[in-house]
Amino acid sequence: MNLTTRFTRNWTPGIDASVVAGFALVSILAQGQTSIHITVSDPRPLVMAAERLEQLSGIPINYEDVRYENLAEMEDVTDKVTRPEQRAMAARVFGAPGARIIVPAGGELSILAQLDPATGKITDVLGPLNALLAAHQSKGLPGVYAIESLNGAFFITPSQVRNARGSLVPARSVLATPVNLPFARRTAAESLQLILDEVSKESGFKLGMGMVPVNALIQTETALGAAGEPARDIIARLLASVASAANGAGRPSPAISYQLLFSPRLRYYIFNARITPRRRRGGQPRVAFVLHHHDRARVGDQEVGPADAQPRLQELPG
Secondary structure, X not given: OEEEEEEEOOOOOOOOOOOOOOEEEEEOOXXXXXXXXXXXXXXXXXXXXXXXXXXXXXXXXXXXXXXXXXXHHEEXXXXXXXXXXXXXXXXXXXXXXXXXXXXXXXXXXXXXXXXXXXXXXXXXXXXXXXXXXXXXXHOOOOOEEEEXXXXXXXXXXXXEEEOOOOOEEEOOOHHHOEEEEEEEEEEHHHHHHHHHHHHHHHHOOOEXXXXXXXXXXXXXXXXXXXXXXXXXXXXXXXXXXXXXXXOOOOOOOOEEEEEEEEOOOOOOEEEXXXXXXXXXXXXXXXXXXXXXXXXXXXEOOEEEOHHHHOOOOOOOOO
């Protein structure tokens, strides 16, 4: 049986539409099906499709943006995602008259994934990921990406970017930056902040904390250190330890992955992380399974949750 699903990102006024956004995971599974068509439409369709694959497989799929350089690959969505009174409030309260929200010029992607009829899970993640990257490139969407794997997780990393003159040039992953981290016992939140700070210092690009599972990071203590190790590898190790600590009795560990998103206008990164619960082995597929997840975000120097973030409007990275 084949099944087609379509996913479209909904904008949320008051939250940065480009790099700090909640997400909705929607998967529709049917008993006995063997394949599923996943169609996504978003400024970053690669990210959205990877979220779907992660939810359907339980395997962490991490993502890092290219550093957008070509104006033709950016879109001003200010008037689409804000109302005139919100823009007026931004000018009055935050002193940002004429501030614009700029996002990657995205589009639509569609891939086919095979499912295990007994579990409803994707039987091969690498195949759909390769198909996803090929479709992304064939449509001329911003950036060319590669897939890497480490310790059971996948990483979508920058490979090429279109420069201001329109030519594709090699792109370097900012999370490939070597990091030195003194060995110590800390909370996962403290270790993550130290890693991001170190990458910011060594790379010259700011990496800010965005939407992350705050409670899980604060409640998990780890003994962690590194000497000249790529930041990506340390973060993957750190998130794996958080996932292991979150494993309750009789429950499989959740998948925890990150999305490092680059602001085309403000020229810095926001680090988001998300938890995808793993279903128990042998669990029955569900029909119309919908998970809406919102975690905490930062507005300026203030950490806020979705309830108090909703009415806010600020010129955040975009």
